[in-house]
Amino acid sequence: MNGELKIFSGNANIDLAKKIAKCLGKPLGDVLVGTFSEGEIRVKINEDVRGRDVFIVQPTCPPTNNNLMELLIMMDAVKRASARRITAVMPYFGYARQDRKDQPRVPITAKLVANILVEAGADRVLTMDLHASQIQGFFDIPLDHLFAVNVIVDYFKKKKMKDLVVASPDVGGIKMARAYAKRLGADLVVVDKRRIDDKHTETMNILGEVKGKNIVIVDDLVATASSMCEAAAALKKAGGLKIFAAVSHPILSGPAIERIRKSPIEEFVVTDSIPLTAEKKDPVFKVLSIAELLAEAIKRIHDEESVSSLFN
Numbered sequence: 428m429n430g431e432l433k434i435f436s437g438n439a440n441i442d443l444a445k446k447i448a449k450c451l452g453k454p455l456g457d458v459l460v461g462t463f464s465e466g467e468i469r470v471k472i473n474e475d476v477r478g479r480d481v482f483i484v485q486p487t488c489p490p491t492n493n494n495l496m497e498l499l500i501m502m503d504a505v506k507r508a509s510a511r512r513i514t515a516v517m518p519y520f521g522y523a524r525q526d527r528k529d530q531p532r533v534p535i536t537a538k539l540v541a542n543i544l545v546e547a548g549a550d551r552v553l554t555m556d557l558h559a560s561q562i563q564g565f566f567d568i569p570l571d572h573l574f575a576v577n578v579i580v581d582y583f584k585k586k587k588m589k590d591l592v593v594a595s596p597d598v599g600g601i602k603m604a605r606a607y608a609k610r611l612g613a614d615l616v617v618v619d620k621r622r623i624d625d626k627h628t629e630t631m632n633i634l635g636e637v638k639g640k641n642i643v644i645v646d647d648l649v650a651t652a653s654s655m656c657e658a659a660a661a662l663k664k665a666g667g668l669k670i671f672a673a674v675s676h677p678i679l680s681g682p683a684i685e686r687i688r689k690s691p692i693e694e695f696v697v698t699d700s701i702p703l704t705a706e707k708k709d710p711v712f713k714v715l716s717i718a719e720l721l722a723e724a725i726k727r728i729h730d731e732e733s734v735s736s737l738f739n
Contacts, residue, residue, distance in 0.1 A: 640665030
């Protein structure tokens with residue numbers, strides 16, 4: 428017996444959790460997630476979860492440390508309340524950019540977070556568009572890795588744009604850009620750049636034809652938007668017509684919003700894996716919901732059905 432399906436949410440993205448619950452025809456679980464007077468996180472599950480199949484929706488987006496701790500403490504609470512299985516639903520997996528030792532004396536934080544999640548009680552993880560696919564191998568428990576590509580591609584197909592090309596803002600994003608290009612029936616372009624530091628890049632060459640083309644630049648996340656805006660400027664200078672951007676995770680830290688406003692990007696398509704706060708909301712952004720995708724994955728996990736068909 429699978430046990431009754433229960434969905435809970437921390438404070439990271441309550442709106443998305445409510446949408447997922449609505450898609451599943453389930454109420455969002457009753458839980459108190461607050462803080463004590465000194466700032467420590469306080470959690471209390473206000474309903475019976477014994478023998479239940481529990482899903483906790485909590486992306487570890489900024490404030491990353493708070494949201495990660497909320498998830499860990501919630502999992503500990505339901506584990507001690509005798510939940511049958513605990514699945515951490517992390518639409519955005521934070522700390523994913525530190526996935527290897529590329530310099531001396533640096534941590535592999537993605538592996539550390541994976542270990543902590545398992546230790547806190549996660550029996551399974553459901554996530555989307557990891558920054559590095561090899562992070563799946565950091566877990567010794569089942570991990571289901573979804574992709575937002577179909578949600579975003581469907582949106583651009585409705586636009587029925589002609590002379591469309593898909594661009595990767597760097598060499599590392601070629602695999603993702605190729606997936607978009609294949610589904611849109613478009614050519615692939617790569618912006619070859621040299622990174623100066625973690626905040627600045629120097630655009631070098633454009634591999635592919637962009638003159639007279641409408642362009643969609645795709646990536647998994649946008650933080651300071653340096654790479655994205657540099658690529659957009661280079662593509663526009665090379666003769667591109669309308670420039671669009673599409674990313675799964677809108678972190679939008681530091682000067683990102685101002686850079687995007689000043690860039691030639693006409694529309695920036697993002698998902699609701701990370702909520703856009705009031706100061707980040709801008710007419711340039713188009714937010715697409717991944718609630719149905721996550722809800723279907725949760726249903727299949729609960730019913731012990733294949734999740735891999737959602738990748739197609």
